[in-house]
Amino acid sequence: MDFSRLAPVVPTSLRLHRVSLRLTSPVQAAHGLHAERNVVLVELNEGWGECGAPDNPAYSGESADAAYEALTDVFFPLLHSQFTTREIPLSALDLRALIGEHHPDALVRFPMAVAALEMALLDAQLRADNIDFTQCFTTRATGDALAGATLGNTGSLDELTLSAAVAVREGYGRIKMKIAPNYDIEPIRAVRSALPDHVMLVADANGSYGADDIAHVAALHELGLDLVEQPFAAHDTDTHQALVATATLRVALDEGVRTTEEAMSAALNHECTDITLKPAKFGYPACVRLLNECHEHGIDAWVGGMFDTGVARWANVRLAMHQGATLASDIGSSSRYWESDITTPLETVDGKALISHLAEAGLSGTPLL
Numbered sequence: 001m002d003f004s005r006l007a008p009v010v011p012t013s014l015r016l017h018r019v020s021l022r023l024t025s026p027v028q029a030a031h032g033l034h035a036e037r038n039v040v041l042v043e044l045n046e047g048w049g050e051c052g053a054p055d056n057p058a059y060s061g062e063s064a065d066a067a068y069e070a071l072t073d074v075f076f077p078l079l080h081s082q083f084t085t086r087e088i089p090l091s092a093l094d095l096r097a098l099i100g101e102h103h104p105d106a107l108v109r110f111p112m113a114v115a116a117l118e119m120a121l122l123d124a125q126l127r128a129d130n131i132d133f134t135q136c137f138t139t140r141a142t143g144d145a146l147a148g149a150t151l152g153n154t155g156s157l158d159e160l161t162l163s164a165a166v167a168v169r170e171g172y173g174r175i176k177m178k179i180a181p182n183y184d185i186e187p188i189r190a191v192r193s194a195l196p197d198h199v200m201l202v203a204d205a206n207g208s209y210g211a212d213d214i215a216h217v218a219a220l221h222e223l224g225l226d227l228v229e230q231p232f233a234a235h236d237t238d239t240h241q242a243l244v245a246t247a248t249l250r251v252a253l254d255e256g257v258r259t260t261e262e263a264m265s266a267a268l269n270h271e272c273t274d275i276t277l278k279p280a281k282f283g284y285p286a287c288v289r290l291l292n293e294c295h296e297h298g299i300d301a302w303v304g305g306m307f308d309t310g311v312a313r314w315a316n317v318r319l320a321m322h323q324g325a326t327l328a329s330d331i332g333s334s335s336r337y338w339e340s341d342i343t344t345p346l347e348t349v350d351g352k353a354l355i356s357h358l359a360e361a362g363l364s365g366t367p368l369l
Contacts, residue, residue, distance in 0.1 A: 002136070006092075007089070007129055008089035010089045010090070013044065014043070014080065015043040016072060017367075022035065022338070023037075024152075026154045027154070029178055029206045033154075034054070036055075037064075039051070041116075041367060042117055043120065045128070047122070047362070048119075049115075049116040049119035049121075049311070050119065050364070051115075051116035052278070053112040060111070062112050062113070067116070075113065075114070090121065092118050095117065095118050116280075119364060123363040133319070133362065134321050134355070137291070139323060140321055141323075145317050145352065145354075146173065147172060149175055150177075151164060153177060153178045153187070160177070160187060161193065162194075168199060171348070171349065173351045175191065175199060176202040184220060188201070200327075201224060201226050202228075203220070204228075204230065210232065211242075217231050218246040221248040227249060227250035228243075229251075229253070230254040231243060233256075244273060245270070252273070253271065259286070263276075264290060275299055277301060280306045280308075288319070290324075293324075301326060305331065307337060309365075310343025310345065311366075313365060316329060317354075328351065331348075342367045343365035
């Protein structure tokens with residue numbers, strides 16, 4: 001089913017929520033320490049959206065507070081004046097054009113706030129029509145989604161190795177860790193020692209290496225690293241192309257990609273070998289289109305997360321069921337991330353996630369607020 005066939009809805013109810021959650025294990029990235037999240041949730045009629053913007057704006061320039069203000073002061077008033085008071089229905093497919101017409105710079109300044117509002121509107125449309133998001137594309141033949149585990153990295157190497165071993169026992173076929181200059185050789189060696197050969201090891205560098213580090217990063221393959229995510233600075237095309245040309249490591253981008261168009265262009269331009277989709281930045285309709293293209297071009301892809309609560313995590317499970325999501329996605333069990341999630345917890349089995357036990361149609365997980 002095509003998204004255009006969904007009936008638009010009148011946004012009769014618009015609400016924002018703030019929820020604070022603590023991670024079970026803090027994660028140190030190049031742009032800061034992640035120990036908790038103050039999450040912005042959008043409620044539109046019966047639909048829910050989650051804003052992926054972190055507390056610290058270092059990741060993309062957009063913070064949770066800035067996104068909240070944009071939703072409160074710009075986007076909600078726009079929808080209320082143009083649609084709610086006039087009782088005019090709106091489709092998620094038309095939202096970005098509407099915002100671009102009235103607030104052209106907002107799409108660039110607040111991409112994650114826009115994506116959260118679009119997510120809530122799409123969820124509301126799907127629920128109103130009693131349609132599951134996975135009915136809007138061709139799913140994997142197995143009817144599930146491949147899940148990967150992400151490791152915390154603020155403890156000792158022994159603790160890191162133990163975490164990797166636990167993830168393997170839980171059935172995860174892909175393990176992701178954080179690396180940075182002066183924190184790569186020994187951690188990679190330690191984690192790889194706990195993994196069977198068939199388990200994929202991914203390292204996220206968050207753009208922390210420079211052009212002089214190409215040979216060093218390429219050599220990490222010799223330690224058993226399979227793929228590196230965002231090794232160099234955002235939009236450093238030449239350096240990423242040089243690493244891909246070594247044909248040692250698979251390469252994916254994150255901070256260096258702002259739209260699905262940029263993601264596909266980077267792959268075709270040999271800046272990366274694989275594509276990370278970030279629904280929190282791109283939005284779900286655009287991600288479906290990109291996965292369609294990945295499948296057509298034979299490009300491997302996975303769904304990347306933003307330390308998501310169950311609202312977005314369940315949506316990402318649905319997206320990762322797309323036939324174009326060929327690699328394990330950032331959709332590990334809720335208990336690996338949160339002391340207590342705000343939705344029905346996601347639990348993976350043998351490294352796979354299913355939506356079969358969810359009672360509702362739609363896109364997002366429903367918060368138990």
